[in-house]
Structure formats: structure tokens, C-alpha cells
Amino acid sequence: MAEQSFELTGISSVALHAAGNGHAEYAHLPPIYASSTFTFDTAQQGMERFAGKDKENIYSRWGNPSFKVAEQTIAALESFGLKDEQGNPLQLKALLHASGQAAMSTMFMSNLQTGDTLVSHFSLYGGTYELMHKVLGENGIHTIIIDMRDLNLLEDTLKKNKVKLIHIETPANPTIQCVDIAAVTKLAKAHGIIVTVDNTFATPYLQQPFKYGVDFVFHSTTKFLNGHGTAIGGVLIGKDIEFMKTKAWKWHALLGGNANPFDAFLLTIGMKTLEVRMDRHCSNAVQVAEFLSKHKQIAHVNYTGLPSHPDHATAQKQMRHFGPMMSFELKGGLESGKKFIDKLQMCVRAVSLGTADTLLSHPASMTHYSVPREERIRFGITDGLIRMSVGIENIADILNDLDQALS
Numbered sequence: 001m002a003e004q005s006f007e008l009t010g011i012s013s014v015a016l017h018a019a020g021n022g023h024a025e026y027a028h029l030p031p032i033y034a035s036s037t038f039t040f041d042t043a044q045q046g047m048e049r050f051a052g053k054d055k056e057n058i059y060s061r062w063g064n065p066s067f068k069v070a071e072q073t074i075a076a077l078e079s080f081g082l083k084d085e086q087g088n089p090l091q092l093k094a095l096l097h098a099s100g101q102a103a104m105s106t107m108f109m110s111n112l113q114t115g116d117t118l119v120s121h122f123s124l125y126g127g128t129y130e131l132m133h134k135v136l137g138e139n140g141i142h143t144i145i146i147d148m149r150d151l152n153l154l155e156d157t158l159k160k161n162k163v164k165l166i167h168i169e170t171p172a173n174p175t176i177q178c179v180d181i182a183a184v185t186k187l188a189k190a191h192g193i194i195v196t197v198d199n200t201f202a203t204p205y206l207q208q209p210f211k212y213g214v215d216f217v218f219h220s221t222t223k224f225l226n227g228h229g230t231a232i233g234g235v236l237i238g239k240d241i242e243f244m245k246t247k248a249w250k251w252h253a254l255l256g257g258n259a260n261p262f263d264a265f266l267l268t269i270g271m272k273t274l275e276v277r278m279d280r281h282c283s284n285a286v287q288v289a290e291f292l293s294k295h296k297q298i299a300h301v302n303y304t305g306l307p308s309h310p311d312h313a314t315a316q317k318q319m320r321h322f323g324p325m326m327s328f329e330l331k332g333g334l335e336s337g338k339k340f341i342d343k344l345q346m347c348v349r350a351v352s353l354g355t356a357d358t359l360l361s362h363p364a365s366m367t368h369y370s371v372p373r374e375e376r377i378r379f380g381i382t383d384g385l386i387r388m389s390v391g392i393e394n395i396a397d398i399l400n401d402l403d404q405a406l407s
């Protein structure tokens, strides 16, 4: 087959072809390598493989050809069109994990030690917040939570504390808060601080954090990258290739957060349609937000595409579209929230996000039921708040379902 003489011009072509088209047995799609271990022809070959001179596989906790296809695709998506400091195409390495939480654990554990301090912000994913305060906290790693949209407060925090790492999640739950990646990274780099970004809500199609000089990006691939809700997964991506191949790889292998071949295959297939799905998710979301913001039963809509959202300008600056996630506040509190959810006929009642169909949840009666009311209200999770992951259904049907459930 002739080598490709032209560069790919868009994310869809990258998602479809980045991992190459030549698979074993001329299979069109990448095979699922359901094998825990791999064989050696000779002891000599085994030795060379362990020494890293022979790059073939050894054991699936350390790597598997089914993971590699997904990893190459994600690295290509996150680096698409970007340059490194020398002006060469940016090189990234991705490591697939069993879940977003596993990828995040590798990221924090390989970069932080007892006595270190990290800074992050309000409205983090629940698992991230708990990992910081429980797992990292119990291991002597201190987390400072601030409002990172206030850059003066961030600068002050960096002056007063010896900070090792800044973690950003943007856009973030449930208010769809956005943090300015470029501005935070600039401040961090002036202080020699590592910057990590949770890019789950945006995907590399809507937002490429490496453009602004961040060090690590991770995703829960469970969400929009997989796109169909068929598998839990996560990925850690880094630009320090040596670190990714040595420490990050080692920590991921020792903590045991490896992916599995079937889920990696589902992810690879899901990512092929990333661009067309995201375009439809996002155009539907804009129309849903406009509809809801005019509805008399709705007190407030949190969507960055609406000029009334406090982070509208930040989102516009760093994202291609405003994304598929929103939340809205029903007039009438807890009871009206429950009633609305119960009346939905097509849209699905479920937590999680990023599936092709529309998912709605009511945090006060579901994900945050066990959180004391005062505490959850402090995080913006009010009684009548509904979270919505807008799907790719025909827009009229989504609006009809919302309209009848609100009546």
C-alpha cells in the first residue's frame, strides 16, 4: 500500500484512520485481542522484549494491541494541528485505562508525593473531588479548592503556597462552569507548576488543552468518546513521552488500572463518529437551551452557549462549539424536579452522560441524594436542578418530550 502523501485536514478523518488501516488477516476493523499473555519464539526473544529492544507485547496488564489502536487514535485527536515548542508536530502518548478514575489515579499518583499541594476548583466531578480528599488526602497530598475563574485569587494562592500541580475540569458539572485554560496555564508555568485537564465534557473535537501548553489531559472515555454508553474507560495523555513511557506507564501497570480488549474495541468504534455526533449533540443543545430559557416553568438555564452564562466568553474562546451538557432549574423545587423526570416519555432517566440518546438526571434525588442539603446547595445543586446530556435525536422530538413533561 502506498504511503499517504497528504496530511489529513479534519478530526473525522483522523478519528477514522489515525490508527492505520492494515490489520491482521486483512480485517477491516481492528481485531479484539482477547489474550492475557503473548508468546515468545525463543528465550532470547523474550529477553529482548523485556529489555524493550523487541517492541512486541508481553502481558495485557502492560499493553495489548486492542488498546494501542484506541491510544493512537486519541493521541492523534488531541494533537491534531498542534505544534510543540520547536514548531514540530506535537507528539503525545496516550495510556488507556479501565475507567476515567483509573486514568486520573495514574495521573495524580505518578506526579504527586506526600507533602505536595495541588490546587483545583469548585464544581469538580464527584469522583475527582473524592479522590483528592480521600485517597490523596489520606496519603498526605493536600488539595486547595478555589474559584479558578478569579485569576487574582489563583495568583495569590500560588504565591502563598508551594504548589506542585493545578487541576482543571472545563466545562464542569453542574453549572457548566468554564475555566480559562490559557490564562491558568500561563500563570502556572511562571511558577513551574504542572497543569492537568479533565477534557471529558468537551472531547478533543471541541477543545484541545495541549494548545495552551498543559502537561496532561485525561478523559473518561465512558462518555462522548465512546459515545454509546457501551463501556467504562479512561485515558491519560501526556506530551513528555519519556515520562509517559516510564513512570506513568509503570504506575498504571502497578496500580492495575489497565483497560480490557473488548471495551477498547467498543471505544475505537465509537470514536469513528465523534465529529458528526458532537456537531449534532451541540446544535441540538443550543436549541434545547433556547427553548428552556423561554419556558415559563423554568427558573434558570445553565448553558455556556447562552450569553447570560457567566463563562460564555471563556467557552467561546477555547471551544469549537458550546457542548452538549447543560443544567436547568425548575420552578417549584424538589417535587417539581421529581415530577418532571417521571413524566419524560422518550428522553432517558439515567445518570452518566455522553450517550447518543438524551439522558436526564435529577441530582437532588439521585447522585447527590446522600449529600446534606446545605452542602449540595453550596455546590450549586439546588432542589429543582435537572442535568441534561443532550442526545442526537431529531430535535423536534426532544423539544416535544420536554414540553409535555413540563406541562
Ligand SMILES: *Cc1c(COP(=O)(O)O)cnc(C)c1O
Pocket (backbone or CB within 6 Å): 099, 100, 101, 102, 125, 127, 128, 169, 198, 200, 201, 219, 220, 221, 222, 223, 232, 233, 234
Ligand atoms: C465520568 C467522569 C469521570 C470519571 O470517569 P469514569 O469513567 O466513570 O471512571 C471523571 N470526570 C468527568 C468529568 C466525568 O464525567
